Amino acid sequence: MSKEENQKRIPRNSCIRCGTCCLKGGPVLHQKDKKILLAGHIRHQHLVTIRKGELALNPVSGNLEPVPQELIKVRGKGKDWTCCFYNKKEASCAIYAHRFIECRLLKCWDTSELMPVIGKNTIIRADIVNSNDPIMRVIETHEQVCSYHEVENLISDLSRGTDKSKALAKLTELVRKDLSIRSYAIAELGLKAEFELFIFGRPLFKVLSDRGLSVRFTQGDIHLNRNPS
Ligand code: SF4
Numbered sequence: 001m002s003k004e005e006n007q008k009r010i011p012r013n014s015c016i017r018c019g020t021c022c023l024k025g026g027p028v029l030h031q032k033d034k035k036i037l038l039a040g041h042i043r044h045q046h047l048v049t050i051r052k053g054e055l056a057l058n059p060v061s062g063n064l065e066p067v068p069q070e071l072i073k074v075r076g077k078g079k080d081w082t083c084c085f086y087n088k089k090e091a092s093c094a095i096y097a098h099r100f101i102e103c104r105l106l107k108c109w110d111t112s113e114l115m116p117v118i119g120k121n122t123i124i125r126a127d128i129v130n131s132n133d134p135i136m137r138v139i140e141t142h143e144q145v146c147s148y149h150e151v152e153n154l155i156s157d158l159s160r161g162t163d164k165s166k167a168l169a170k171l172t173e174l175v176r177k178d179l180s181i182r183s184y185a186i187a188e189l190g191l192k193a194e195f196e197l198f199i200f201g202r203p204l205f206k207v208l209s210d211r212g213l214s215v216r217f218t219q220g221d222i223h224l225n226r227n228p229s
């Protein structure tokens with residue numbers, strides 16, 4: 001029996017700091033968490049934006065679902081998206097004294113305190129980036145040009161088979177635009193590469209490769225294809 005399965009079987013009423021919850025991904029930030037950023041305990045490079053309409057695990061239903069509004073999450077590491085503040089070797093949290101509201105309310109043996117706050121009073125990029133910062137205009141353009149609404153429509157067209165080659169060509173164009181906006185922000189506005197996941201979320205080509213499309217970069221261009229099912 002795995003360590004995780006064994007832990008599930010142990011009835012408890014207090015936290016044994018096993019870290020299983022931290023291994024499942026970082027928390028979503030809420031308005032009450034802004035003070036942690038303002039105090040400098042975490043920085044923008046520790047965050048990733050989940051853009052409106054992007055698929056993410058809904059902790060209430062347990063399903064992958066498009067998020068109804070933009071969310072800011074603590075960045076993950078590894079393929080399981082273990083919270084970046086979790087130290088597996090020492091089974092400890094690097095910011096334990098300043099941890100987020102979701103971390104404080106999470107009790108794996110009783111989710112009654114956590115569930116009511118899920119998806120409520122969460123923050124968006126505009127809450128923590130200066131409104132006069134020119135990057136805000138680029139974020140708005142990115143949302144208009146590379147919306148997940150459009151991405152999901154095209155993925156549906158691909159699976160319905162109406163006009164697959166047209167849908168694939170349009171998705172490829174979106175991937176090009178997504179990369180080009182990111183490059184513009186880095187080259188022209190001096191955006192640090194470590195802030196990219198917070199400012200623009202995950203690159204579309206990575207998202208699409210998780211959705212059954214293969215992405216190849218050759219001779220400076222991008223080629224998308226459907227993986228054989
Ligand atoms: S709340 Fe998290 S760290 Fe505490 S016992 Fe449950 S899974 Fe382990």
Ligand code: SF4
Binds near residue numbers: 085
């Ligand atoms: S911030 Fe700390 S307590 Fe919260 S998920 Fe990350 S490692 Fe765990």
